[in-house]
Amino acid sequence: MHSFAESVFIGFDDLPSGTLLTSQYPGVIFSSSQGCANYVYSFSTGNIICTGPIGGSIDCVRDTYIDFTSPVNNLTFFAIEPNVAGVDAQFRIFQNNTYTTTIDLIGLGGAGNEFVDLSAYAHITRLEIVNILQSPLENGIGWDSFSFTPVPTLSISSLQTPSTTGNLHSFIATDTITLQAKVNPPNQGMAVKWTVMGIGPAGGISGFPRDQIQNTDGGGVSTFTFSPSDNPAFVTNRRTTWATASTAANDPIGFEVIAELDSNGQSNKSSLSATNLGSLLQDQTDTLREEYYDFNVPVPSRNVIVPSLGATYNESPYSVQASVDLPGHYSAILSAYRSSTLIIGTQSIPIPSTANVVISSAFRNPRRNLAIGSVHPNSKHTVGQALDLQPVPTFAVIDGVRTMLDLHDDFYPALATAAATQGTAIAEQGAVPVSIGDIHENHIHVQWLAGTPQANSIVAAAIQNAIQSHAAALILGGDFSYTVFNDEPANSSFQLNAFHLVVNAPFSVTSSPAGWSFVTDNFSYVDWFCSSGVAPYMGDIAPGTSMQGFSIHSQVSTSASLSFVMSSWNPGTASSGPGYMDTIASPSITTVVPQLTNIGLSSGRDFQFSVSGIPGYSYTIQYSSDLINWAPILTTVAPFNFIDPNSAVGPSTFYRAVFVPQPSTAPDD
Numbered sequence: 001m002h003s004f005a006e007s008v009f010i011g012f013d014d015l016p017s018g019t020l021l022t023s024q025y026p027g028v029i030f031s032s033s034q035g036c037a038n039y040v041y042s043f044s045t046g047n048i049i050c051t052g053p054i055g056g057s058i059d060c061v062r063d064t065y066i067d068f069t070s071p072v073n074n075l076t077f078f079a080i081e082p083n084v085a086g087v088d089a090q091f092r093i094f095q096n097n098t099y100t101t102t103i104d105l106i107g108l109g110g111a112g113n114e115f116v117d118l119s120a121y122a123h124i125t126r127l128e129i130v131n132i133l134q135s136p137l138e139n140g141i142g143w144d145s146f147s148f149t150p151v152p153t154l155s156i157s158s159l160q161t162p163s164t165t166g167n168l169h170s171f172i173a174t175d176t177i178t179l180q181a182k183v184n185p186p187n188q189g190m191a192v193k194w195t196v197m198g199i200g201p202a203g204g205i206s207g208f209p210r211d212q213i214q215n216t217d218g219g220g221v222s223t224f225t226f227s228p229s230d231n232p233a234f235v236t237n238r239r240t241t242w243a244t245a246s247t248a249a250n251d252p253i254g255f256e257v258i259a260e261l262d263s264n265g266q267s268n269k270s271s272l273s274a275t276n277l278g279s280l281l282q283d284q285t286d287t288l289r290e291e292y293y294d295f296n297v298p299v300p301s302r303n304v305i306v307p308s309l310g311a312t313y314n315e316s317p318y319s320v321q322a323s324v325d326l327p328g329h330y331s332a333i334l335s336a337y338r339s340s341t342l343i344i345g346t347q348s349i350p351i352p353s354t355a356n357v358v359i360s361s362a363f364r365n366p367r368r369n370l371a372i373g374s375v376h377p378n379s380k381h382t383v384g385q386a387l388d389l390q391p392v393p394t395f396a397v398i399d400g401v402r403t404m405l406d407l408h409d410d411f412y413p414a415l416a417t418a419a420a421t422q423g424t425a426i427a428e429q430g431a432v433p434v435s436i437g438d439i440h441e442n443h444i445h446v447q448w449l450a451g452t453p454q455a456n457s458i459v460a461a462a463i464q465n466a467i468q469s470h471a472a473a474l475i476l477g478g479d480f481s482y483t484v485f486n487d488e489p490a491n492s493s494f495q496l497n498a499f500h501l502v503v504n505a506p507f508s509v510t511s512s513p514a515g516w517s518f519v520t521d522n523f524s525y526v527d528w529f530c531s532s533g534v535a536p537y538m539g540d541i542a543p544g545t546s547m548q549g550f551s552i553h554s555q556v557s558t559s560a561s562l563s564f565v566m567s568s569w570n571p572g573t574a575s576s577g578p579g580y581m582d583t584i585a586s587p588s589i590t591t592v593v594p595q596l597t598n599i600g601l602s603s604g605r606d607f608q609f610s611v612s613g614i615p616g617y618s619y620t621i622q623y624s625s626d627l628i629n630w631a632p633i634l635t636t637v638a639p640f641n642f643i644d645p646n647s648a649v650g651p652s653t654f655y656r657a658v659f660v661p662q663p664s665t666a667p668d669d
């Protein structure tokens with residue numbers, strides 16, 4: 001067994017007489033009262049120390065203070081010539097940095113040296129020798145032959161994770177976390193026990209390292225590493241409890257780490273939280289990245305995670321998001337789209353340079369992605385490499401009549417072509433690919449290869465709010481009513497004539513203002529437009545005025561900030577004007593994951609429960625006897641009650657309800 005309790009002896013014979021003594025000996029600091037010091041002094045028995053004023057003569061009557069950098073045991077030394085009977089000096093003792101007691105030095109009553117034994121006092125950190133008797137008979141006292149045994153102390157001295165921001169040392173489950181603890185005085189081969197305890201979502205989970213021994217190296221340092229994913233219980237917890245649908249942000253995972261030294265039967269602990277090294281706690285970036293580990297899909301690197309780009313680009317509940325330059329790709333697609341030309345009959349009609357494209361979905365974190373029914377946990381939307389885009393239809397003047405061009409025949413093909421300049425573009429109806437131009441399409445999904453993450457700077461030119469406008473929403477349950485305002489100055493040329501609203505829930509249009517028509521798919525968008533075809537374009541919204549009566553009803557009463565676009569018309573030139581794009585409260589499903597309630601027995605016999613989900617959408621009841629193999633019993637529209645008349649027969653049966661993606665309704669993928 002390695003002995004760390006090596007005693008230290010200081011006899012001063014290795015220093016020249018006259019040396020001013022301070023910290024020449026490791027672990028000990030000698031000092032005196034203000035303006036005074038201890039000096040090495042040549043005496044008949046060899047070198048001793050005596051005090052005196054700095055720059056004056058040694059008189060051996062000043063205070064001596066001795067500070068130990070780590071606590072000591074077995075402290076002994078000699079008093080040189082304490083000659084007077086009675087109290088010649090006093091020893092003030094500090095243990096573990098706290099004053100505890102004062103001991104009197106009783107003089108010899110004659111010449112000689114006296115052994116001072118303070119070994120009864122453990123963990124001495126400071127000794128003050130004071131009140132040396134001022135007597136001609138005394139002629140001062142010297143000190144010599146200090147002997148003591150340093151007590152090793154332990155403190156966690158280093159914490160390293162792949163990322164540190166401010167006071168947070170952040171990580172994800174698979175990262176290696178390294179801590180070091182230092183023993184003072186340094187000593188090799190000392191056993192340091194390390195224990196890890198989970199905090200937050202990791203709290204109460206067993207299986208993290210406990211009393212794991214890492215011996216100190218030659219510098220007295222014990223190094224300990226652990227990785228949260230080395231704990232199977234933790235992994236199981238993540239992969240079951242956390243790989244589920246949710247619209248809320250996860251709490252960060254944290255750890256407390258304790259290093260412990262067992263010396264002479266006395267425990268000597270250091271807690272990470274008691275140091276000034278900061279917290280071992282996930283930041284928002286790693287809290288989000290942890291979701292990918294939970295879902296067992298590749299984890300995006302930290303440089304893909306950027307501060308939230310706003311509601312349009314970020315459907316997650318985090319203040320950060322993944323983005324491989326979503327704004328840059330959007331801007332490029334919009335530019336290409338605005339350079340497109342439509343062929344209408346025999347006429348070539350350029351898409352207005354002010355035409356807009358709205359983003360109906362961009363980044364979704366894995367839990368949100370699942371909550372809206374995506375069957376692809378590794379969807380490009382979860383890594384910021386995909387956009388869902390809707391064209392905003394505009395008018396053209398054909399044969400002198402203002403005409404709303406066709407969404408599917410005209411605008412979708414132009415948008416698909418523009419989107420294809422940035423990656424792979426397909427038309428989709430919800431999650432289902434359809435032909436470009438198909439009347440069921442409700443967005444163009446475009447995704448691209450990762451490449452190098454870009455700056456994500458939102459290009460000002462891309463969203464041309466060149467017209468002053470705004471909208472207000474009035475929400476009563478599932479009824480959403482909108483008023484739109486033309487905030488242009490009175491002398492402006494621009495009248496509002498179209499209103500595109502993004503929706504993410506089943507709905508129907510319940511009213512439109514007089515003179516306005518609409519097109520919609522009753523799930524993802526509604527395009528209202530003024531149907532007047534000739535000047536003075538009755539029903540357009542003039543500068544300084546507003547119009548209400550844009551109303552929809554949804555089976556869901558939950559909402560989210562979704563995009564809308566106002567388009568304008570210049571009656572003087574009979575051409576499209578600039579648009580205005582922003583977000584506003586719009587019906588939005590929060591989850592397609594069904595809830596099972598009212599579980600019990602019907603008529604005291606048949607097993608039953610209620611299924612809620614998105615009202616009006618289909619769910620399949622499945623059953624299983626082993627929780628592995630599932631078979632369908634019934635598919636019907638939520639909400640509904642389910643009664644299994646055969647449940648009283650046979651062994652135990654398990655049930656679950658599963659969302660059925662529907663081409664006309666499913667959220668996109």
Ligand SMILES: [Zn+2]
Pocket residue numbers: 361381386387388445446668669
């Ligand atoms: Zn998509």
